[in-house]
Structures are given as C-alpha cells and as structure tokens.
Amino acid sequence: MVISNVNGEITLLAGLAALAIGDHARAANLLNTGVALQTSDGGVLAIAGPVMTPQGDPLLYPQNQRTVEYGYTALLLAALARRSPLAPLIDLATELPAGVAPPRDAMTTPLPLALLSDPCMSTAAFTGGGDFILSGQARNERWLRWYTAVRHDVPGPAACYAVSYGLSGSGPWTGHQLKIADARGDNHGLTFPTGLGPDAVNRRLNLSWLGLFWPRDLDDTDPPFELGQLELVATGAPDAPPTGMIQMQVTGLQIGPGDCLEGSPGIMVIDRMSLEGADDRLPRLSPVASSGQPGLEVELADTAWQRVVIQDRWQWPCATELVVRYRARSAMELQIVVEDSNSDPAFVTGARWFTDTMVEMSAADAWQEWRIPVESLRRFDEADPRALDWTRIRKLAVAFPRPSSSQRIDLQSIEAGAPADRLDASGVCLGKTASRRR
Numbered sequence: 001m002v003i004s005n006v007n008g009e010i011t012l013l014a015g016l017a018a019l020a021i022g023d024h025a026r027a028a029n030l031l032n033t034g035v036a037l038q039t040s041d042g043g044v045l046a047i048a049g050p051v052m053t054p055q056g057d058p059l060l061y062p063q064n065q066r067t068v069e070y071g072y073t074a075l076l077l078a079a080l081a082r083r084s085p086l087a088p089l090i091d092l093a094t095e096l097p098a099g100v101a102p103p104r105d106a107m108t109t110p111l112p113l114a115l116l117s118d119p120c121m122s123t124a125a126f127t128g129g130g131d132f133i134l135s136g137q138a139r140n141e142r143w144l145r146w147y148t149a150v151r152h153d154v155p156g157p158a159a160c161y162a163v164s165y166g167l168s169g170s171g172p173w174t175g176h177q178l179k180i181a182d183a184r185g186d187n188h189g190l191t192f193p194t195g196l197g198p199d200a201v202n203r204r205l206n207l208s209w210l211g212l213f214w215p216r217d218l219d220d221t222d223p224p225f226e227l228g229q230l231e232l233v234a235t236g237a238p239d240a241p242p243t244g245m246i247q248m249q250v251t252g253l254q255i256g257p258g259d260c261l262e263g264s265p266g267i268m269v270i271d272r273m274s275l276e277g278a279d280d281r282l283p284r285l286s287p288v289a290s291s292g293q294p295g296l297e298v299e300l301a302d303t304a305w306q307r308v309v310i311q312d313r314w315q316w317p318c319a320t321e322l323v324v325r326y327r328a329r330s331a332m333e334l335q336i337v338v339e340d341s342n343s344d345p346a347f348v349t350g351a352r353w354f355t356d357t358m359v360e361m362s363a364a365d366a367w368q369e370w371r372i373p374v375e376s377l378r379r380f381d382e383a384d385p386r387a388l389d390w391t392r393i394r395k396l397a398v399a400f401p402r403p404s405s406s407q408r409i410d411l412q413s414i415e416a417g418a419p420a421d422r423l424d425a426s427g428v429c430l431g432k433t434a435s436r437r438r
Contacts, residue, residue: 132253158227159260161206166200170246171234179230181228196234227255270285272310285308286299294413296411310395318419318430319390322417325369326370330408333402335401337380337397354399
C-alpha cells in the first residue's frame with residue numbers, strides 16, 4: 001500500500017508522533033501495515049508495504065522513494081532528527097543492541113562491500129571480486145549515486161581504513177564523487193572532475209582525507225568520525241547534457257586497513273586532490289617522476305586563482321610554523337591558505353588565514369622549504385573577525401593567484417613545524433592523538 005490518502009497520512013503522523021517521544025514499539029504497531037525500516041538510532045519509518053520479519057529485521061528497500069508521499073515523509077522525519085532525509089531509507093543494517101559496541105582494540109580487517117542502486121534511477125550489477133557495473137539515465141540534477149548499506153559494527157574510526165578502487169565509464173558525464181556518511185549522518189567526501197572515461201583511473205585514499213562535504217557541517221568537534229556508509233556518485237558539469245546513459249565500471253572496490261593517522265602531515269599525492277565546487281580551478285596534476293618520491297607535478301594554465309587543496313583533521317596547537325616542500329621549475333607567486341572548521345552563519349567557510357610569497361626557480365632536482373611562522377598568517381577576509389583554531393584545521397590549500405601556462409612546480413608536503421619535544425614521530429602534536437587507536 002502506498003500512503004496516498006488522508007487516513008494514511010493520519011496513521012503516518014501518529015507513528016511519527018510516537019517516534020518523537022521515543023515510543024518505537026507503538027510506532028511499529030501503528031504502522032504495522034506499512035514498510036518499517038530502522039534509522040541509525042533504532043527508530044521506525046513507515047512508507048508502504050510490510051517488509052519486516054517477525055523479529056523486526058528489515059527485508060527490502062522501498063521502491064516508492066521518489067513519490068510525493070516519500071518526500072513528505074522524509075521531510076517530517078528530518079524535522080525530528082538531525083539526519084539527511086535519505087539516510088533512514090538506506091539504513092538496511094539493524095542497530096546494535098543497547099550497550100553493545102565493537103571493541104576498540106579489535107583488529108582492523110577488510111570490509112565486504114555491496115553497492116545498492118537508487119530505485120527508479122539506476123542499476124547496480126555485481127560481477128565478482130569487488131567489481132561492479134553501475135548504470136543510470138542522466139538527469140537534470142546531474143548526479144547519480146550508488147551506496148552500501150549502513151553499518152554499525154565497524155571497529156575503530158574511519159582513519160583506520162583506506163578505500164581502493166579502479167574506475168572507468170562512458171556517457172555524457174565525466175566526474176565522480178567518493179563519499180562516506182558517519183554515525184551522525186554527516187557526509188565526508190571528495191569530488192573528482194574525471195573518472196568516467198575509457199581509461200581506468202586507480203585510486204587509494206585514506207578515509208581521513210575525506211573532508212566534510214557540506215560547509216554548514218563545519219562544527220565537527222566530536223572525536224574522530226566513524227565509517228557508516230560508502231557512496232559513489234557519477235557527476236556532470238553544469239553544462240553537461242542531462243540526457244543519455246551513464247555507466248560506471250568499478251573494479252577492485254575494497255575497504256581495508258589504513259594507517260590510523262588522522263591529522264598526519266599533509267603529503268601531496270594525486271589521489272587526494274579534488275574540487276570543492278563547480279568554480280574551483282584545478283591545474284593539471286600528475287605524480288612526480290622521481291622514483292620513490294611522493295609529490296605532485298603541477299602544470300599551470302593561463303587562468304587566475306588555480307589551486308590544490310588537501311583535507312584532513314589536523315590538530316596543530318603546538319605549531320610554530322608551517323613548512324611547505326616544493327621544487328619550482330620557474331619563478332612564481334605562491335599563496336598558502338589554512339582553513340579551520342569554525343561555523344558561523346555569516347560566512348560560507350571556516351576561518352581562513354593565509355600568506356603569500358614569490359619563489360625562485362629551484363636548482364635541478366633540489367627540494368626547497370618555505371618556512372612560514374604562524375604569526376605571519378593574516379586574515380583571508382578582512383571582514384571575518386574569527387581567529388584560526390589550530391586544534392581544528394581542516395583544509396590546506398596552495399593557490400596560484402596569477403599563473404601562466406609556462407610555469408611548473410612540484411609540491412611534496414605541508415607540515416607543522418614545532419619544537420622536537422612537542423611533535424611525535426608521525427608529525428602530530430603530542431597529546432593530540434591522530435585517532436582513537438594508533
């Protein structure tokens with residue numbers, strides 16, 4: 001049954017009222033003729049058609065999520081809890097019993113993955129060994145998504161895991177996003193302008209590199225976030241056609257053990273380079289040619305304000321300077337922008353502070369260091385009175401205000417400099433652990 005009449009809505013509202021006061025048993029009884037799925041906090045949501053076992057375990061994914069009734073229901077639920085309106089309907093795993101949690105000292109092991117599709121929008125075919133063929137019709141919104149069921153049993157924070165996959169595709173769109181949702185329903189992710197072409201792109205990313213996806217989720221003062229759900233999204237540029245078939249071919253998708261180093265030094269590797277918005281200008285990037293050397297080769301164009309951004313959850317209250325390692329192929333202007341996770345309705349970003357300099361061409365194959373005393377940083381926006389919170393640094397950007405296509409530079413890392421007795425071997429301020437487990 002689809003809830004499409006007044007009586008159905010009255011029953012639905014009664015069930016939501018029961019949820020609002022925490023009476024989940026009564027909500028289930030009121031809605032025993034409707035779909036019941038558990039939200040991440042154990043709540044019950046009714047849409048249509050019974051899909052629960054006698055023990056209360058969810059069986060199916062609702063097929064009418066794109067109806068008017070679903071939108072109405074989702075908005076009501078979103079008003080009751082700080083959750084994405086879509087989140088409860090993809091929470092197929094049951095909540096762990098009260099008082100039960102995975103042990104924090106449990107071994108981090110590879111996690112099995114199965115991608116689900118959005119009903120009526122896309123399909124997902126598993127071909128074995130972490131390989132999937134994901135398909136869907138392009139749409140005006142210029143995104144299609146596939147995701148795993150929500151998990152509540154992952155031991156350790158997300159920083160203790162890394163995701164790896166190969167990706168190619170076809171169709172009128174070229175970009176993709178990798179996202180995870182944490183236990184609060186906040187999204188962390190990266191946006192890549194490429195990936196849906198004939199040539200496979202292989203990536204391996206530490207999950208701590210995935211920054212908060214929505215700027216208004218900036219006040220993330222909680223402990224290290226945990227992995228709840230993984231999502232892959234096909235994206236089209238604003239001028240991309242809204243019609244045609246999109247296909248993503250995913251190979252070797254897996255989540256395995258990572259380094260558990262949330263907030264470790266900012267190494268520049270191509271897999272963590274992403275866009276922040278449609279207007280972001282990303283230069284042409286490739287790994288440095290030197291064998292065994294981490295870093296990026298940056299090839300600039302004749303477009304102002306190109307930049308590269310890395311994200312993490314740095315805690316650098318002990319920092320006395322920032323150290324940028326680079327190798328310039330020509331003289332150029334550089335700018336470093338540091339952003340924290342302070343949230344203020346008057347500003348669309350966290351507090352941002354910056355400094356700039358002119359660098360000369362480096363000697364052949366010689367890495368140089370630009371050492372930036374923290375007191376030399378100044379406000380990016382003079383109208384922004386916020387101080388920079390060094391316990392909550394989230395983004396480090398290298399910007400090129402006035403580049404030209406003749407300029408090249410290699411970037412290796414941005415690190416915190418501090419007295420030796422205040423940093424551990426991983427470059428994290430002592431007393432500020434990089435994760436709950438190291």
